[in-house]
Structure formats: structure tokens, C-alpha cells
Amino acid sequence: MTSFTKPDGTLSSLGRWLEQRTGVLSFFRSVIDESIPGGPRWAYVFGSGLLFLVATQFITGVALALYYVPSTNSAHTTVAYITKQVWSGSFIRSVHSYGSQMIVVVLFLHLAQTFLFGAFKGRREILWLSGVCLFLLMLGMAFTGYLLPWDQRAYFATAVGTNVMGEVPVVGVFLKRLLRGGDEMGTLTLSRFYVLHIIVIPFGIAAFIALHLFLFRKAGPAGPPEPVPRLSARPFYPRQFAMDAGFAGILMLILIALAHFAPVPLGPEVDRSSAAYIPRPEWYFLPLFQWLKYWAGSRAIIGIVVIPTIVFALFALVPFVDRGSERRPRRRLLSTSLFACVIGSLCLLGFLSRRDDRSDRNVSGQLAWQNEEERNYMRQPFEPTFTDVLASAKEPPSPLLLAGQGIFHTSQCVFCHGEGGVGTKAAPRLAGLASKLSVEQLSALIRHPNPKMKAGGMPAFAGSDEDLHTLIAYLQSLQ
Ligand code: HEC
Incomplete structure (x- = not known):
């Protein structure tokens, strides 16, 4: 700010230049001078904490997207590469993963504070609704991001998630196919989830954050629920600013500590045939997961559609239902106890889900084994090189190599040395040989097999010199 203002507080020439063209300085002033009824409080830090976390997700997400395919x-290979090879890759991936979980926690605190303190009251209906949309979009981010590593955990949990979606009457099957890009989960599913995760939903989030902040500034801070004298209002800067920054600092420290001391594991790659795999969603989806267990068969519609729709509609329409001007939680017993009920049920469902898993020996054994597999996989070194990762995008083979492959087959090399020269019991591997033997050595060996090769039944190559060169070019292409 100093270069924009003079010591006496008036704008410098640079400041005036910028202000006249953008108005950004007076906007900035109005933000930091925003008066908060009743003064700064720690209870108000959650919103800016969320902004900080979303920014963190954006930055770490861009870093991950530089490698992810x-x-x-x-x-799976690119995520393994990020986790095991890239400098700080595991740390950044872990911050991204823990950050997403932390958003759920802080989002909940923000929501609880707004709800319990009645901060949604006083012409703030659209502000609340934009928050509800943000809530849904965040859950969408969590759901789409979970699949991307393409390990066992990700695949089977998302298979369950999309299957549940398929149970919804009328539109369910269509939605499921739309999301999966077909009946099965494969590359199309990954690319759809990826596009949702890095383009569609983030755009929605950016737009709704802008709307949310715009409406928040229009309505002004709600202040504490109990009536406060007008004179007790204090500006946002410096105390509330310091609290917000302090909270963001605490969140950052927690993220760094978690990512450093408990890096997020990556499991083995998807193996669709492992029918024994028991999928489990992230912890914050566990209550929902447990809830769905009770609604199998013909009653599924009630559990999957009817009750969640009612609960969600109540949640979305809170400011239209709870219309009184009273904001103190103790005077709004119905609202407060409903809130306690919902939170209590969620905790109970989560607890029951854990208990079910623990009480069934087979399940708990399998889950423990799955975790062990993940730890094992993490201990193994990264195997493929990064060029292998992109090998699937290899150019089609040239005509020369195709001709060489033809000769490899017609001259019967393939019978002893195997398809692609990988080697069989009868003869050794030829792939990779070209890096050890020169073209002259190779043609000599192929024209005049040594005694050992003859003993193994290898005939001398009788074709033309041109064919021999084509054949060797093919051998050289085998890695
Ligand atoms: C009947 C089986 C057989 C056939 C057919 C055959 N090979 Fe072999 N080849 C062998 C055996 C056995 C050896 C290894 C002998 C040893 O060193 O133990 C060998 C070795 C070689 C080697 C040397 C490998 C090394 O590591 O030094 C080359 C090169 C080779 N074969 C190329 C060919 C080509 C090209 C063809 C087709 C024109 C062919 N072979 C057909 C059995 C066969």
C-alpha cells in the first residue's frame, strides 16, 4: 500500500493513476474498513479459512495436473510417478488430499456457525442458497477426485457410488451411464471425472464463490446473535484480519504436518477381477454409505430419493422456513434441536458403519489385508520409466518394421524366440539385444549361428541381404 499512498494518507500519483482506472484502492479500503457489529470474533474465521483452503487446492491441483494423465x-502410473519419483510429489498430493478433507470439516463449521447463530437471517436467503450450491459442488469435487488415482480403493468405491446413482428411478440409469461414459468404468469414466474435477465444477465453484462474496458484502456481516449496542462495531482490519490470517496459518500447519508425517498412500492398480475387494468411501461419506444399507430392495426409493430430498430441501430452504427475527440459538429450540438431531444421526451412522466392519471377522480381515496391500505397494520402487507411461501413445509401427516382423514370423524365429522376441524355453530373449550387439555381430550370428545356437536347433538365415537388414531393423526396435 505504501507506494500507493503518501505518509499523510492521501493517494500518491501512482495510487491516483490506478484508482482512477480501476477503483481497486477504494474497494480495498471498503473491504478492510468493513464494520463488524459487536467486533471481531474467532467464530467468523471459517469463511476466510475456506477461501484459503480452496486456493490451496487450486495450487496443488495445478501441480498434480502437470503430471497426471x-x-x-x-x-495409476502417473500418480505412482508423482508419489514415488517427483520431487515433493507425495507431499503435494497429500496436501491436496488432506486439504479436500479439511474443506469438509471447515465447511461444516462454517455452516454450523451460520445456522446456529441465525446469521442467514435478514434478507440473506440468496446468500444462503449460494452457500448450499457451494456445499454441493464441494461434495462433487470430493466424489470426482476420489476416482482419479485409479487404484483399487478409488475404483471400487466409485463403482459403488455410481451404482447407487443408477438406483434412482427414471433418470438413474441414464445418469450413471452419462457419468461412466458407458456401462463399465474405463478411460471414458476417467476423462469425464477429470473434466468435471478440473474444469466444470471448479468453474461453478469460482462463480458461486464470487456470488457468495458479493452477496455477503451487500448484506454486511451479521454480527453475533444477541443484540449488541451499535457503538461496539469494529472494522475488519486489523483484528479480524489477524484472526483470519491466524486461522489460515493454523490450517496450513496442520496440512503440512499431516502431509509430512502421514503421507497419503496409493494402492495397487485397479484389478477388476478382484471380486473379494471390499469398497469403503472417504470417512465423510460413511454415514450416507451406512444409511443406504438399510434401504435395499423395493424400499430403496424411500432411502435413496425421498428422505434425502426432504432433508436436503429443508436444509436448502432454511431461511424461508425459519423466518422469525430471533437469532439466539437458545430461543430457537426447534431449529437447534433439529440441527443436533441431524448431526447426531450422522455421527451415529458413521459409528455404526465402523462397528459393522469391525464386528464381522471376514470383513475386518479383508479390510486389514487391503490396507496391508497398499502399504506393500508403497514400499515397492517405481518400476516403469516415465516414457513407458506414455508408451500407449506410441506411433503406429512403420512399414519397415512390419515387414521385419513378417520375416521374423516366416523364418520361424518366432517359434523359438517368442512373439516380439520375448524369449521362450527353447531360445533366449532377443528384445533389448540390439543395445549389446552391433548390426555386423547380429547379421553374423543370424547368417552363421554359433555351435550353441546350432545345438539349440537354430537354422542359418537363408534370405536375401535386404531381408536380413529388414529383420535386424525389427530386432533393433524390440525393447
Ligand atoms: C529352433 C529354434 C530357433 C529358431 C527357429 C531360431 N533360433 Fe535364434 N537361437 C536359438 C537358440 C537355442 C539360441 C541360443 C543358443 C545359446 O547361446 O544358448 C539362439 C540365439 C539367437 C541369437 C543370439 C542371442 C544372444 O543372446 O546372443 C540371435 C541373434 C538369434 N538367435 C536370432 C534368431 C533369428 C533372427 C531367427 C530367425 C531367422 C532365429 N534366431 C531362429 C534357437 C532358435
Whole structure:
């Protein structure tokens, strides 16, 4: 600010130049001078905490997207590459993963504060609704991001999630196919989830954050629920600003500590045939997961559609239902106890889900084994090189190599040395040989097999010199 203002507080020439063209300085002033009824409080830090977390997700997400390739061939390998090879890759991936979970926690605190303090009252209906949309979009981010690593955990959890969607009457099957890009989950599913995760939903989030902040500034801070004297209002800067920054600092420290001391594991790649795999969603989806267990068969519609729609509609329409001007939680017993009921049920469902898993020996054993598999996989070194990762995008073979492959077959090399020269019991591997032997050495060996090769039944190559060169070119292309 200093270069924009003079010591006496008036604008410098640079400041005036910028202000006249953009108005950004007076906007900035009005933001930091925003008066908060009743003064700054720690209870108000959650909104800016969320902004901080969303920014963190954006930055770490861009870093991950530099390496990630969304296809069944490369998704898992690129994530393994990020986790095991890239400098700080595991740390950044872990911050992104823990950050997403932390958003759920802080979002909940923000929502609880707004709801319990009645901060949605006083012409703030659209502000609340934009928040509800943000809530849904965040859950969408969590759901679409979970699949991307394409490990066992991701695949089977998302299979369950999309199957549940398929149970919705009328539109369900269509939705499920739309999301999966077909009946099965594969590359199309990955690319759809990826596009949703990095383009569609983030755009929605950016737009709704803008709307949310715009409406918030229009309505002004709600202040504490109890009536406060007008004179107790204080500006946002410096105390509320310091609290917000302090909270963001705490969140950052927690994220760094978690990512450093408990890096997020990556499991083995998807193996669709592992029928024994028991899928489990992220912890914050567990209550929903448990809830769905109770609604199998013909009653599924009630559990999957009717009750969630009613609960959600109540939640979305809170400011239209709870219309009184009273904001104190103790005077709004119905609202407060409903809130406590919903939170209590969610906790109970989550707890029951854990208990079900623990009480069934088979399930708990399998889950423990799955975790062990993940730890094992994490201990193994990264195998493929990054060029292998992109090998699926290889150019089609040239005519020369195709001709060489033809000779490899017609001269019967393939019978002893195997398809692609990988080697069989009868003869050794030829792939990779070209890096050890020169063209002259190779043609000598093929024209005049040594005694050992003869003993193995290898005939001398009788074709033309041109064919021999074509054949060797083919051998050189084998890695
Ligand atoms: C009947 C089986 C058989 C056939 C057919 C055959 N090979 Fe072989 N080849 C062998 C055996 C066995 C050896 C290894 C002998 C040893 O060193 O133990 C060998 C070795 C070689 C080697 C040397 C490998 C090394 O590591 O030094 C080359 C090169 C080779 N074969 C090329 C060919 C080509 C090209 C053809 C087709 C024109 C062919 N072979 C057909 C059995 C066969």
C-alpha cells in the first residue's frame, strides 16, 4: 500500500493513476474498513479459512495436473510417478488430499456457525442458497477426485457410488451411464471425472464463490446473535484480519504436518477381477454409505430419493422456513434441536458403519489385508520409466518394421524366440539385444549361428541381404 499512498494518507500519483482506472484502492479500503457489529470474533474465521483452503487446492491441483494423465493406461502410473519419483510429489498430493478433507470439516463449521447463530437471517436467503450450491459442488469435487488415482480403493468405491446413482428411478440409469461414459468404468469414466474435477465444477465453484462474496458484502456481516449496542462495531482490519490470517496459518500447519508425517498412500492398480475387494468411501461419506444399507430392495426409493430430498430441501430452504427475527440459538429450540438431531444421526451412522466392519471377522480381515496391500505397494520402487507411461501413445509401427516382423514370423524365429522376441524355453530373449550387439555381430550370428545356437536347433538365415537388414531393423526396435 505504501507506494500507493503518501505518509499523510492521501493517494500518491501512482495510487491516483490506478484508482482512477480501476477503483481497486477504494474497494480495498471498503473491504478492510468493513464494520463488524459487536467486533471481531474467532467464530467468523471459517469463511476466510475456506477461501484459503480452496486456493490451496487450486495450487496443488495445478501441480498434480502437470503430471497426471487420465486414461486407464496411465492414470495409476502417473500418480505412482508423482508419489514415488517427483520431487515433493507425495507431499503435494497429500496436501491436496488432506486439504479436500479439511474443506469438509471447515465447511461444516462454517455452516454450523451460520445456522446456529441465525446469521442467514435478514434478507440473506440468496446468500444462503449460494452457500448450499457451494456445499454441493464441494461434495462433487470430493466424489470426482476420489476416482482419479485409479487404484483399487478409488475404483471400487466409485463403482459403488455410481451404482447407487443408477438406483434412482427414471433418470438413474441414464445418469450413471452419462457419468461412466458407458456401462463399465474405463478411460471414458476417467476423462469425464477429470473434466468435471478440473474444469466444470471448479468453474461453478469460482462463480458461486464470487456470488457468495458479493452477496455477503451487500448484506454486511451479521454480527453475533444477541443484540449488541451499535457503538461496539469494529472494522475488519486489523483484528479480524489477524484472526483470519491466524486461522489460515493454523490450517496450513496442520496440512503440512499431516502431509509430512502421514503421507497419503496409493494402492495397487485397479484389478477388476478382484471380486473379494471390499469398497469403503472417504470417512465423510460413511454415514450416507451406512444409511443406504438399510434401504435395499423395493424400499430403496424411500432411502435413496425421498428422505434425502426432504432433508436436503429443508436444509436448502432454511431461511424461508425459519423466518422469525430471533437469532439466539437458545430461543430457537426447534431449529437447534433439529440441527443436533441431524448431526447426531450422522455421527451415529458413521459409528455404526465402523462397528459393522469391525464386528464381522471376514470383513475386518479383508479390510486389514487391503490396507496391508497398499502399504506393500508403497514400499515397492517405481518400476516403469516415465516414457513407458506414455508408451500407449506410441506411433503406429512403420512399414519397415512390419515387414521385419513378417520375416521374423516366416523364418520361424518366432517359434523359438517368442512373439516380439520375448524369449521362450527353447531360445533366449532377443528384445533389448540390439543395445549389446552391433548390426555386423547380429547379421553374423543370424547368417552363421554359433555351435550353441546350432545345438539349440537354430537354422542359418537363408534370405536375401535386404531381408536380413529388414529383420535386424525389427530386432533393433524390440525393447
Ligand atoms: C529352433 C529354434 C530357433 C529358431 C527357429 C531360431 N533360433 Fe535364434 N537361437 C536359438 C537358440 C537355442 C539360441 C541360443 C543358443 C545359446 O547361446 O544358448 C539362439 C540365439 C539367437 C541369437 C543370439 C542371442 C544372444 O543372446 O546372443 C540371435 C541373434 C538369434 N538367435 C536370432 C534368431 C533369428 C533372427 C531367427 C530367425 C531367422 C532365429 N534366431 C531362429 C534357437 C532358435
